[in-house]
Amino acid sequence: MSTATSTKSPSAGGIAVYNSLKPGAAVPFVTKEDGSVSWYSCGPTVYDLSHMGHARNYVSTDVIRRILMHYFDLKVNFVMNITDVDDKIIIKARRKRLYDLEREKPYSAEERHALATAAFLAYANSNLPLLFEGSDAKLDETNYVARRDAAYGGVLAGGALATTLGDKPGDAEAKTKMHVANMDAAARGLQTGSIFDDAEEILLPYLDSLYKETIDTSDQTMFTDLTKQMEQLFTDDMDALNVLPPDTITRVTEYVPQIVTFIEGIIAKGFAYEANSSVYFDIDAFEKAGNTYARLRPESKNDKALQEEGEGSLSKSLAGKRRPGDFALWKKSKPGEPYWPSPWGDGRPGWHIECSVMASDKLGEQMDIHSGGIDLAFPHHDNELAQSEAFFHRPEVGEHSWVRYFFHMGHLSIAGSKMSKSLKNFQTIQDALATGYTSRSMRIVFMLSRWNDGLEISPDMRKQASSFENTLDNFFTNVKARLAEAGVASSIQKLTLAEAEDKAAVNNNGSGLAGEFEQAKADLDAALRSSFDTPGALQVILRLVRNANVSMSDANADLATIEAVARWVTKIVGVFGLDPNAQPPYESSLGWGPANPTANSAGGGGVVDPKVAVQPYSGVFAKVKGDVAALGLTTETALNTLLAELRPDVEFVALEKEASAAGGQYDIEQLALPFLRAVSQLRDELRRTAVNADNKDKKGAILGLSDRIRDYDLVELGVQLDDQPDRPSLIKFVPVAKLVAAREEKAAAVAEKARLKEEAARAREKAEEEKWAKAKVPPTELFRSNTADFSAWDAEGLPTKLADGSDVPKTQAKRLKKEWDRQKKLHDSYIEKFGSA
Template identity: 65%
Template sequence: MESIKLHNSLKPGAAVPFTPIEPGKIKWYACGPTVYDQSHLGHARNYVSTDIIRRILQHYFGFKVNFVMNITDIDDKIIIKARRQRLLDLEKKKGHSQEQVAELANAAFHAYAKSNLPLLIDPEGPQLDIQNYIPRRDAAYGKVLAGGTLSGEGKPGDDEAKLKMHISNMTQAVIAISKNSVFGMADEILLPYLDSLYKETIDTSDQTMFTDLTQYMEREFTDDMDRLNVMRPDVVTRVTEYVPQIVSFVERLVQKGFAYDAEGSVYFDIAAFEKAGNPYARLRPDSRNDKVLQEDGEGSLSKNLGGKKSPGDFALWKSSKAGEPYWPSPWGNGRPGWHIECSVMASDVLGSQMDIHSGGIDLAFPHHDNELAQSEAYYCQGGHEHHWVNSFLHMGHLSISGSKMSKSLKNFQTIKDALASTYTARNMRIVFLMGRWNDGVEISPDMRAAADSWESTVNNFFINTKSLIYEASGSASAIDGQVKDLTLSDKPAEGLSTDLEQAKKDTEAALTNSFDTPQVMRIILELVRKANIHIGEHKSDLDLKSVEAIARWVTKIVGILGLDANARPPYDGLGWVSAEAAANLEPSVAVAPYKAVYEAVTKDVKALDLPGAEAVSQLLSQSPDSEFDTLAKSGNRDPEQLALPYLRGVSKLRDELRRIAPTASAETKKSILALSDRIRDFDLTNLGVYLDDRPDNQPSLIKFIPTAELVAAREEKVAQAAEKARAKEEARLARERADAEKWEKAKVKPEEMYKSGEAADKYSEWDAEGMPTKMKDGSEIPKSQTKKLKKDWDRQKKAYGEWLTKFGGGAA
């Protein structure tokens, strides 16, 4: 096996060799979520991609991975959200009159605009209100709302996304105020305003306002990860459980001269760190003086903390102001800085060095660079550099309309909503697998279509392969043994076997090349394509053993990549594992629904009373129970395999009924076909089984397909039939209306056609046949018009004759 190479942010450029500190083992720390809101697709991108790499290292390369992840359960975002929600709850209980609520909303409205949308404020004109908001909004920010930039140049990014968020909040507030429905509809503008008024009045000695929020959101995050088939960490750490250790860690940094206290806070001294011979900002040296990133790393509540020696120095311990939670420390009541938490928790579990540290690319600076600095300062001896992390892995972020998806921009779709509407967990993971883990990705319609196609192709291959095996061998496998390992064979191979061996080699090369999953996905698709071509071209000499070997190898790889939530290592099955199989049901329980269908079908076939149908009688005399008992006693727990005896019994009966139907009496034929359709479209569909009818009296193929898919297809078929019937009925009614109009017009005598209706107002004289001779004003009829009138008269005469013939009456 080739050595693994990976993209290490500490060594930018080409992938570099990966060598664990201890052979066969990997110590890995991953930055987890800050739990203050629902997780979104950007989080899914990070944690699913991390999970994919972890699975490859564990289940493909065989490493023992100790995976540690933190939960940030106290920071500025959490403090602000919890405190503001508490203030809003208190405000609602004050019993305001409608006038007072309106006054509060208008004040919040103006304050929000001044803070976030300053172009709406006209110092020399009328004050902003809900009446003039829309025209001012469109005049000031119309370019942004139309998809452009505020400057009119370049492409929109985070700044424009933030403006759109603020505009949306203001627009929602206008609607709320106009409807006298402020609380609930205008919370986004009320929350910051109430916080500005009353934040210092909150008693933060009671920390339940924070823990209630974080504990709930942590549960929500864990549920989301479970739904996405992300393996749970081996160890989860939480900041609030580590405050004493954080204080001790900071104390040591102060003692070593790498940190200093000022006004109740403690800062890391970058200059002292570098003077001792240690480099700072190793991950993002170009960002070390980026004030925006520095301020973002310190947090929005820490902008006014004083006493820094240098603007780049970052807080290890923050003095808590009124309205903020606090813990005791040698420097006074305060709370941990953002960066220090990971250094302390990771070191506590993994020690002074780790193999891998991971997180989203947006954490590289300042968060991870600051982690590195403070940790290496903590562990260094004699001022010399200490290597705390061997490999930093940064997951590319997910963007939407050119802007990073984030909670703060509110331009996200939650994982919960995505799984309820547009994605399955497998489909989402396929999308991420089709991009490199360290590249940014913007999900496009083409990418979604490619992912859907990939899943459908692999899914159909699994279904068809199992059906062919069941038909050919009557068992679960056509080969001796199963594909239990990923070892490359030294034996010469031909045909599909050659293709499989090459796919194994190419996959290993891709995975050792910094976990190149897009290449693996292409390898799988190409191998399945070759197998499908073989199946299509070799009806009579199918190499079923090679087809099955390919299907089992693909099953193993997709299992390793986490695409089957019900599968478990070592992924030795064939195809996706059903929920029933994963539950390992007792055989009689697993097979009960299939046995019930078999018994109902045999009863209905007997009721048909088909004298002389010896083949049917013979099938009815054969019970599947003995075959099922043999499978169950052998220890088989696969519900599909256990169900096969009963499904084959049903399928054979139905095939024989369809064979004799053409020669049966009209009434019997009708009954046979109705029963046949019911078995296929209802009895078996409701069990997730599809009978694929084939021509030339070939037996039907038994295919296991998710019930939801089959039911959806059945309902679509019914809907299409209903639409066809509706269109047919509408066409019939239209024909009837046209026919009625035709005969209504035809029953008029030609002699009367120009003397009635609108025509009577055009003319003043007529000849004996009713042809007009003079216009209304007494002038002669123009010759050109006379010719047309005669033509229409002759046509009416013919139509009138047809009416007389059809209805046998006289003129109306």
């Protein structure tokens, strides 16, 4: 039966998703009839480099988005905001400006030290109060370390603070370690005089406390310079992680007039009030009108710490709230803060109102999906919901539903505390990609956990992800090599997935690999419908690939079905974003490209000059052909006939013409195959010739050339030859770095084996020397030198008296006689071998 229809995008019906608005079991994901999905994602606050916690959020979001678009064929309109005005941005930009100004002042060394000392004490008092307990002496850089260890040594060793519930360290301990690290650096700076280099983290808040109100914020470039730079770096990071760009990006600073209008609308409906030039949301009025507040996290509704965190560090002095839980929609700007005009005076938007206005502007009064990190659920997302539903509230209709499905991505944590910029316990995305991760390996790690679960990356998880990637790497390489060997792969007539499945369906009856393939498609579909269960999906792929590998090891393997499996796996990993080189619908290629592609990456298809592209391969063929001829094996008929008849250039020209006629899309690997097959044929014939070589030197020269071709000439091209008994060598395209690493590992193993062999030989030689040195001693002299234990011996040298003059006990005498007999036998063999002692 034909399976071509299975490649069509499956129906979006039957999807179940975890929805934070309805906690518990997954609920049906109901889409519009036209298949459109509106989605708003909370984007970054751009004040610092993005870290792995951000990667977890945005990559997981990207995987779900890709599944909806490229697996379920839904039309997703994806909107993401950039928060470019916020307390963190204001503080960082202002402090940087003040810090730069302070560095320019003509301080003496004593004045710099006094400034840093004041900052040192202020920072310790605010953040590490235990440093002041148990001593009346003034804290300074000379006694800091001892007091630090006494006060916080337990935390630094991995313990918990006394104020932490239970004994497991978390965010509070991470923050303490951060403050200690800042104080450590400042103490060093005070001792060495490098104040502005080492004490920056303690100087920033101190200078801000002294001079923040003196900064002229009418010039907002100090803020916009920072946010533009960080937004670009964020975009670069997302590109590096193969995260699809949003369909629309919104920025807070571009929406201030709309925010003011939106707030006016909420006030007009009686759900907000003005006080002291700020505007607050009236939770009590909202609930009395029949609405629900804190729908996502009702248990956090009265959490004062979370409420204060949601208001921002610069909002502590805002006054006029009727109730503690009421939150700011518009904040009166204080000196040192940016401001915009409004009916209530100069001010700036509250944090939560930004997303409400931007999302509503782009997606209307109801969206399908709203997403973000789980840490935003309360108060940010709950406040977004409340103020948006207040704005769209119509008494005659009842409670409004602004969001249909809320997706919250799980935390990425380190040693029990969430990865956070504010805790400074993060690894930036740039550092991660520079020190071991690729966009593919990072994505696989995240996909090994459900998107809504917390995740702490462990060495075992990294190993599991690496195993998955290597398994698929090897599978794609082996399939392409088998197809090339069988002559069924062509750069000209590439099969689509549908065509491959049709081809595979001709001779199968649904059993064996074909049956396993159909089951895998059903299992993967079930996993993706179960709230995008990527761990389950990866296991389905892994199981199918392992089954296909077993099938491929058979001499009579069903290559048609294996090819269909490989093309299907290619499509699915493309859907997941695991191939940064691939483009939808991912159905005309086989395998994935480099994990971190660069502008110079070759491979796949592309418009290139084929003659230039294959020069390295044709060059190696010419070199090998010349070196084989130089061996002078004139009597080897088969080898010389092969040298005369091989014409890979003719086959290449035919392929080039065919590709040109098909539109000029060249697959360099396929165009290189004629030259590689010719090299492989010469090498295979060399190996056969070596078996019958009539002298050792000739055989050594032949095998040396054969090994060089395999281990050096072809490795530098990214080509691996697998020797096969009674069959041509299998040609595989493998990344050069991987082949070089394997070659070096093999060389190291050979060297280690030789070292151990030499070491064993030396040990044997030493043992032999010791054996004959002992054998040289006549048995009559064996015990005579042991005057510490014996005092008399008989004529044959056997002890008769112990050192104290008593007779040697009978049992000991028997043991000594046996030892004497062994020495006699050993000495006799020495005499026999060497003639005399």
